[in-house]
Amino acid sequence: MKTKQLIKDILRHVVLVLLVSFWLIPIVWLIATSFSAYPGRNTSNFFPEQLTLNNYIALFGSDTVANFKAWFMNTFKIACVCCVVSTLFTIMVAYATSFSKFKARKPMMNIAVILNLFPGVLSMISVYFILKALNLTNTHFGLTLVYCASSGLGFLIAKGFFDTVPRSLCEAAKLDGASQARTFFTIIMPLSKPIIVYTIISSFLTPWTDFVFAKMILNSGISDMWTVSIGLYNMLERSLINSYFSIFCAGGVIVSIPISILFVIMQKFYVDGITGGAVKG
Amino acid sequence: MLFNGVIKMTTTDTSAKKETFLSSLGGFFKDFIAAVAKGDFFVKLSVIWWGAGYIRRKQFIRTLLITALEAAVILFSIYFAPQYITKLGTLGTVKMESVFNLETMKYDVNNYDDSFQILLFSVISIAVWVVALFILMKNVIAVYNLQLKSKRGEHLNSFVDDLNALLNEKFHVTLLTLPVLGIVLFSVIPIFVLILVAFTNYDQQHMPPAELFTWTGLTNFINLFGGGGLSITFGYSFVRVLLWTLIWSLFATFTTFFGGVLLSLFLRNKRTKLPKLWRSLFVVTIAVPQFVTLLLVRNFFANNGIANTMLRDIGITQVLQNIGLIPSDYIPFLSAPGWAHVMIILINIWIGVPYQMLIMTGVLSNLPEEQIESASIDGATKWQTFRHITMPYVLFVTGPSLVTDFVKNINNFNVIYLLTQDVYTTTNQALANSQAREVDLLVTWLFRLTQEYYNYKMASVIGICVFVLCSVITLVAFGLMTRGDKEGVYN
Structure with a gap:
């Protein structure tokens, strides 16, 4: 009985983790891409190959x-x-x-x-x-x-x-x-x-x-x-x-x-x- | 109470309310006629000179104020209104013409008519006159009451008393004046103007100030409902766009609603560890502004976007291509009919479920726990409890908001526009002729008609249709809901 409950609990949390990660994919992509050294859409990799802070700096620059x-x-x-x-x-x-x-x-x-x-x-x-x-x-x-x-x-x-x-x-x-x-x-x-x-x-x-x-x-x-x-x-x-x-x-x-x-x-x-x-x- | 309030306002006393509204209007007219008939000379005179009744009672500040107001209305009626109202019948006849003046070396523009200004300022003038008429009648009744009071020898309110009243028994007047003025100027008058535009030929060929537009009666409505010749396909498009609007609203409302209920039940279960943490993680997704997430997701699922790359790497694209589901080596997530429709609903689930989950968390925290406990003692299964206790309760509390959600989804501009604008182009020539696309809702169609094609006349007709659709749904749904009045069960 106890092990059955335990398995159920684990399953419950596995489902939660799956749901949350599904919901967070775009947010993670947003944050990851914001540090990308490549200016356009990175179409080959989810995470950027090179990281930089330049995008944030560019926001406050003089570019119209x-x-x-x-x-x-x-x-x-x-x-x-x-x-x-x-x-x-x-x-x-x-x-x-x-x-x-x-x-x-x-x-x-x-x-x-x-x-x-x-x-x-x-x-x-x-x-x-x-x-x-x-x-x-x-x-x-x-x-x-x-x-x-x-x-x-x-x-x-x-x-x-x-x-x-x-x-x-x-x-x-x-x-x-x-x-x-x-x-x-x-x-x-x-x-x-x-x-x-x-x-x-x-x-x-x-x-x-x-x-x-x-x-x-x-x-x-x-x-x-x-x-x-x-x-x-x-x-x-x-x-x-x-x-x-x-x-x-x-x-x-x-x-x-x-x-x-x-x-x-x-x-x-x-x-x-x-x-x-x-x-x- | 909030929800009850909404129901009450829209249905329970619709019949009773209409009577009271009409009868109170009738009572107002009766009071006015009685005041004019029974009042003394000064009361009668105040129909023409608004200050007359007050000067008789030696209330000079009031006399001055109301006379100044009357003067303003008269000046408005002489100097402002006529130049527009007189042209309302034709919406202007003089076209803009510019002649090159050799002496000044500039173009001289003639004194042309601007059809839209004529329409707009005529509506404003009429609104001002309606209000002025109301003030006039209200004023006569007030002066008559003054006369009665002074006859009875009662204390007459002084101007200072008036000011005090604005903070006391008439506090609502103080509170409502500015907001109502804002609503009239920025909601009511625009709606009236737009309803009128539906009966004109205001479009790209008739754009003021260079061109005039004029009344065309019901032509636009006939075009929309399919009577408009071969080249015009508005009727064809309207049916398709309307159908998709309804399907979209239905799916968008119910998927997010049940998703929200299930997710919040899942999270509030006693066996779920750290419910607050999970909940916050879901909330993060809606805390990011919609225009950011939607534009991002749109690029995520672009034809040459990252989702397609990943699916191609796994080989799913190849499989789909082999079984003939897609003609190209990418999946047209947001650029082909069918695919786009499904994707839009799925992406909306992603956006809407956390939001519903938040609301449901609040609603469920007030669940009738005793009932659930006694049910489980009686041996009810989880499904039975959910089916017979939880769901009826949730539906009772949120039923009305479900209807408003449905109506909101009919008008859900953001999701459709931000996901498909510039990405989705229709290949259906008949739809393209009327500037519609398969994925358009009525509101996005309307918006693009005005923004990209300046077709204001058809946009107005569609707007009126949206309004009729929304009000019918609201009234019918609330009518059904209040028929089985279960208020007593939970209170």
Whole structure:
């Protein structure tokens, strides 16, 4: 009996190791290639024959194709603004729809659900023309506007969390003479740390991971203006890939480091926020 | 609660809600008419001069503010709106022409019409007027209430009281104003504009500012659904792209869902050592941004990529070639129909399973443990427990999110675009004529139509189709789910 259990356990972990290694192959390839001395795609060997740090150095050099420093700063700038505005918008809408029982609440929430069904790619075309009419294409301000303006629509997760906050707390605060605004800032906000951290990180990540909007709005071809995602995508153009593939990998590794850290922090809050809400309610 | 919230909003009270929404709108109109009919002279006057009712009650700051707002609306209606609204019927008639001016040695451009600007600013003007009408009516009702209050000798709210109210009972107004404004400008108006574009001939031959476009009625819809002559193959492509979109969403949603459930069950099993370590290793794969991993994987599986080299070295390519599965000495992972379809779904499993696993870990940590224990005491097998306790619970909690995942996958732009753009070219002439490819989803087709072919009219029609598809699926699925209301079982 015991040996049978032991064999089962070993088998279980062998399967796990196989699964994990399957899942890690691309990541290992990414990191390995980023150190490769050969600039293009190495089509004969998985691991590079010669190792070098030059790809990382090239990212911060003066090459306009690999203008990584500018891209990183651009994205960082946009991400910071986006993070503040989107978080405020999302939390504000979530609080209003969860705590204030005003007349237009239900119709408004329905409209929000319907709007969410429209593919973003569709409205993007006319968003582009609106920005063009305002002379905001090829500006970071325009791109930031696109990321932030309709962020209020993503309120559902935060609302689900707010719904689980006991109403008696608000009533007590009201009896003590606190205004709604004060209740919001001094009582509800501290209680909702998980969902607020989640919202902050996810809105910070949007500009780092978005590809479509950036490509559409920053289309002038001046690499100083780009964000990380379009910059890296551009390195894989047919004429460039053979001299930039390893540098692309190095860029991918560098972007992934801060994003992974934030992501790992966020996923804890995500799971807490969502399932806490789902079950308590 | 979150999920319950979603269900409630979309279905349970759809019927009740529609009534309340319409009836509240009706009530609003009734209030307005009553206010105009029963109000005194100043209330009646405030239909024309918005500040009238306030000046009667000696509320000067309010009078000033609302009059300034009215003035702004009037100026907007005189100086801005007419130049566009008047041309909405034709979308402009004067084409851009440039004449070389010998005196200044420059090209003089005539005062041409820009069809898209006419469309866009007309929609904006109409939106402004709708809001202005609403404010007008709301204002009349408010002034009438003031009149009633003063008649009863009650305290009238001063301007300072108003400001206080914005932090108290009207706090939601303070909170919602900016976000709603953003949504209207960057979601609602664009959607309206795009819906209108579907009824025009806005494409590469009709590109403002150089050319005009105009209304064409239902022509684009007829083209899409197959009535459009021999050269246009949009109908043919639409059916194929739609079919693949649905197949893709179905597979993408269910493979990652069940993969996630199985993986997280596997990891949370008591006999698995170091579950946290394993979990983190899986999470690493999704922490790397999608555009990096997808572009990387695409090169991994390129025709002359490393995967092909390795398979050729082992001799698998040779075997496949011998049995006639592939015509070349490489495997066209992402460049031939069939192969590409399967690869896309497989690569999506690689991306999606860790993500689902994360969510499932949270969901499963709230499993009804007592039920499982009592089941195992009663001698239930593992499969029975899974089938009759775990799965129903998981489906109950995540059912609604499964539907939203399905809809998200219909619109899953990133995976398809980043994996196949520049790599996959179709050999099917009929598809190529309408700029579609076998692996395109409706959204990627739409995107490429606009980005590469400037065919805005067809893109808009496809966009409307995507919306209809998504809403039908959502409504039907939530309807089915709420029919068997099992909320009581787990609460």
